[in-house]
Amino acid sequence: MRPLRRYVPSTKRLFQSSTYYSVRRFANTMAPTPPPDRRPLVISGPSGVGKGTLISRLFDSHPDTFTFSVSHTTRAPRPGETHGVNYFYVQKSEFEDLIATDGFVEHAQFNGNHYGTSKATIEEQTAKGKVVVLDIEMEGVKQIRKSSIDARFVFVKPPSFEALEQRLRGRGTEDENSVVKRLNQARKELEYADTPGVHDIIIVNDDLDAAYKELEDFVYKPVA
Numbered sequence: 001m002r003p004l005r006r007y008v009p010s011t012k013r014l015f016q017s018s019t020y021y022s023v024r025r026f027a028n029t030m031a032p033t034p035p036p037d038r039r040p041l042v043i044s045g046p047s048g049v050g051k052g053t054l055i056s057r058l059f060d061s062h063p064d065t066f067t068f069s070v071s072h073t074t075r076a077p078r079p080g081e082t083h084g085v086n087y088f089y090v091q092k093s094e095f096e097d098l099i100a101t102d103g104f105v106e107h108a109q110f111n112g113n114h115y116g117t118s119k120a121t122i123e124e125q126t127a128k129g130k131v132v133v134l135d136i137e138m139e140g141v142k143q144i145r146k147s148s149i150d151a152r153f154v155f156v157k158p159p160s161f162e163a164l165e166q167r168l169r170g171r172g173t174e175d176e177n178s179v180v181k182r183l184n185q186a187r188k189e190l191e192y193a194d195t196p197g198v199h200d201i202i203i204v205n206d207d208l209d210a211a212y213k214e215l216e217d218f219v220y221k222p223v224a
């Protein structure tokens with residue numbers, strides 16, 4: 001299984017860059033614009049479809065409104081990483097206790113390490129008035145749907161399989177092996193997204209501005 005997005009979070013990478021922080025300093029002078037519906041947003045879709053691009057735009061257009069949830073992990077921190085910022089670094093026993101007490105909305109194992117999104121983290125951020133954004137893959141979506149977390153589910157779809165392949169290759173971040181793996185996984189994700197009732201909205205990311213508008217309109221629509 002391909003790892004959940006948190007392992008390759010392009011938006012998070014952007015957040016760590018100095019360019020991002022100078023943009024952020026300017027953006028912070030603007031007042032937050034909270035949407036009427038504060039439930040967590042689960043955004044999924046095949047690798048390369050443009051989730052990170054759309055989410056970055058949402059964060060930049062509405063400063064201090066949205067937040068990523070910080071995941072728990074049993075892997076050791078890398079140089080420069082900070083507990084509570086990049087991850088909550090915990091011992092395996094603590095992670096297992098959290099699983100046993102149903103503390104995660106989703107968790108998975110990758111390269112021998114455990115990773116998970118805790119319910120408490122989501123609840124704390126929501127209580128602070130932030131809308132938590134979870135950028136995750138199909139298996140995570142399935143787990144969250146089974147959890148007690150009341151979330152809104154957005155699926156981002158490519159205009160065609162060929163367009164997805166072009167974007168993945170055009171991004172220049174993957175070797176051939178990785179492109180093939182991601183495309184194989186994409187077929188499964190697209191098939192799952194056809195299951196009725198799984199997502200609240202399916203956005204086709206063809207024209208980026210139009211797709212962003214659709215996402216923003218959905219996020220900001222009045223509570224039903």
Ligand SMILES: Nc1ncnc2c1ncn2[C@@H]1O[C@H](COP(=O)(O)OP(=O)(O)OP(=O)(O)O)[C@@H](O)[C@H]1O
Nearest residue numbers: 046047048049050051052053167171205206207208
């Ligand atoms: N509507 C669009 N039209 C053309 N190119 C796009 C569009 N949206 C995004 N892209 C480009 O497609 C590539 C993939 O986008 P992005 O990295 O946001 O995908 P992702 O879904 O977050 O992927 P991953 O899950 O692998 O991180 C990027 O190079 C991005 O600039």
